[in-house]
Amino acid sequence: MLERLISGRWNIWLAALIGMLLIAPAMNMGLMGDDYLHWSLLTGRATNAQPGSFFGLFTFADGSQHANQILMDSGKLVWWASDHLRIAFWRPLAELSQKLDYQLWPDSPVLMHLHNLLLYGVMILLVGKLFHELDANRQQAGTATWLFAGNMLHVFAVAWLASRNQMLCGILLVLTVLAYHRWRQGQSALYGLLAAVSLIVGLFSAEAAIQTMGYLVAYALFLEAGKPLLSRFGALLPFIVIVLVWKATHSHLGYGSYGSPGYVDPSSNAGGFLTSLVLRLPALMLAQWYGVSSVMFEQLGRPVQYMYAGGAALLLLTLVYAIHYLGGFKSALARFYAAASIMALAPACAGYPFDRLTVNSDIGASGLLAIVLISVWQRRKQLTGWAQGSAKYLILLIGLVHVVVFPVGKLVSSAMMKTINTSGEALGALALPDAGEASNLHYLLLNAPSAEATYYFPVTREYHGMHNPATMHALGPNNQALTLTRVDDTTLRVNVPTGFKGTITRDVRLQPFKVGDTARMGGITAQVEALTADGVPQTVLYRFPDSVDNTHWRFFAWREEGLYQVSLPALGQSLDIASYDIGKAVMRYLDKNK
Incomplete structure (x- = not known):
């Protein structure tokens, strides 16, 4: 019965329905992170457009020293960021799609999420x-479809409104490969034109459309092996030209990006991209195949x-050897899926690693796993002995992860998305007190859960009806322990043993700090007094324009019990602020708000 279900005529539709239902619980999660910025821009509360972009939804820093200084003055950008930071993406089709939401249902995030889900x-x-056109074995094609539909790593890509560009890009990637396949199989040349158009439109949806080339190159290498090289790679030339233009x-x-360790543009930092490729590709593939999340990878020391x-x-090499040993790479289709999956995932290593970045690569991974898993299962009684048995059980273990654990995890993580989102906001941006109308207050955040996330604090609070202070500045990084010393009436010294590290806003290998470096954030000046062994600021002197005892300066810190206002020490005295576990803080919040 299961085989009939997988191979049946309604298999694809049923897989799509189940894949959507497994994520449906996340449709009430509301806005998150970039979504608040998009809300502000698309409702006219802010402007952020660049040439070629309609609304600037994906321009976070444009590389201009003047514009970045304005962001630092307001506190949206931490002072230890690169003054030439550029994180700007060209995604006009995705922008138009999200603009449509705000035209049709501006006050209904649920309908916006359902738009994502439908895509x-x-x-x-x-x-x-695509699986059924590439593979005449309906059982393999059907299984691959179900593996893709049940993939847990897709939850955040679908549930986060700002990630809609991934859905659009994924749709156009598949359309490109489908049309290319039909063209190369001798059908109408119009399919070749359709493939080119789909690639162009995909590139206007997200930079991730470059991943399409991984599938097209793999197609030429493995699915056209009998054709002349000139024919195979000549067909790729128009698509290469499209990408280059x-x-x-x-x-x-x-x-593009510049000055960020999280987003590494190969065109401006080839060496940095190669390092990212070496580090991030194994981490993303480990998540893709074994289910070990990559979400905390960038938080680790180098x-x-x-x-x-x-x-x-x-x-991963152990898995590759097991597949090879059991003959999993014998078919050209299996080799195509394997190569396409890896080549498609490589460009994703230019971005901050998230499990959601595997979505397009998961097409090839699902196709390969279906072929290998069915072959091993059908021969499971014949695969005996230490070597064959070990390889067999590793494949079956991976199959268990994808067939059972991933779909269950997809449903559970979808159900938890709203809770995770609301608790994070309640402990971060919304924990800070309402500043009242026309406020001249300045909030100084000593150890916010994520200092770089203060970028979103003003728009998040505004969306929830809260009044913002004149500025919100991070004086310390994240949830680390620090010592605050009162030097004189207008000067504070902050020592962070682990350093002022930034995972997104400054690559110290490109722009190293020096003792004596200064940065300005509004009327406050930060001066680096000492560096860690990693070359990031450890001790910083903050000079205020007036007495830190004035009531418009409000100092806040976090602990596992929540936010509290800090009373500054006396002249010459110090105050130690402990680190805290964000996970425990979230659990405390959830227990308190049951």
Whole structure:
């Protein structure tokens, strides 16, 4: 019966329905992070457009020293960020899609989320269609469709409104590969034109559309092995030209990234991208195949990242050998899926690693796993002995993760999205007191849960009806322990043993700090007095324009019990502020608000 279900004519539609239902509980999660910025821009409360972009929804810092200084003055950008920071993405189609939401249902985030969910369903349908066109074995194609539809790593990509560009990009990626396949199989040349148009539109949805080239190159390598090389790679040339022209235009208009360790543009920092590729690709693939999330990878120190990536690579190579040993790569289709999955995931390593970045690569991974899993299951009684048995059980373990754990995890994590989101906001941006109308207050945040996330604090609070102070500045990074010393009436010294590290806003390898460096945030000046062994500020002197005892300066810190207002020490005295566990803080909040 199961085989009939997987191979049946309604298989793709049923997989799409189930895939959508597993994420449906997350549709009430509301806005999150970038969504608040988009709300502000699309409702006319702010402007942020760049040339070539309609609304600037994905321009977070444009690389202008003047514009970045304005962000630092307001507190949206931490002072230890690069003054030339650029994080700007060209996604006009995604912008128009989200603008449509605010035209049709501006006060209904649920309907906006359902828009995302519908697009995800369309993507599953198209992925299923692709599997069935590439693979004559309906059982393998059907299983691949179900594996993709049940993938837990897709939850955040679908549930987060700001990630809609991934759904649009994924749909257009599959359309491109489908049309390319039909064209290369001898059908109408119009399919070749459709493939080119789909790629162009995909590139206007998200930079991730470059991942399409991984599938097209793998197609030429493995699914056209009998054709002349000139024919195979000549067919790719128009698509390569499209990507090159797009990238040149993208850079000319000022889009891309610079100065960020989290977002590494290969065109402006090739060495940094190669390092990111070595570190992030194993971490993302470990999440993709074994289900070990990559979400905390960027928070690790660089030596630990290398050890993590090395361990991940070892586990992945073990899996590759097991597949090879059992003959999993014998078919050209399996080799296509494997190569396409890896090549499609490589460009994602330019961005801050999140499990959601595997969505497009998961098409190839699901196709390969279906072929290998069915083959091993059908031969499970014949695969005996230590070597074959070990390889068999590793494959079956991976199958268990994807067939059982992933769908269950998809449903559970979807159900938890609203709770995670609301607790994070309640402990962060919304924990700070209402400042009242026309406020001249300045909030100084000593150890916010995420200092770099103060970028979103003003719009998050505004959306929830709260009044903001004149500025909100982070004086310390994240949830780390620090010592605050009162030097004189207008000067504070902050020492953070672990340093003022930024995972997104400054790459110290490109722009190192020096003792004596100064930065300005409004009327406050920060001066670096000492560096850690990693080259990040450890001790910083803050000079205020007037007495820190004046009532318009309000100092806040966090602990596991929540936010509290800090009373400054006497002249010459120090105050120790302990680190805290954000996870425990969330659990305390949830227990308190049951």
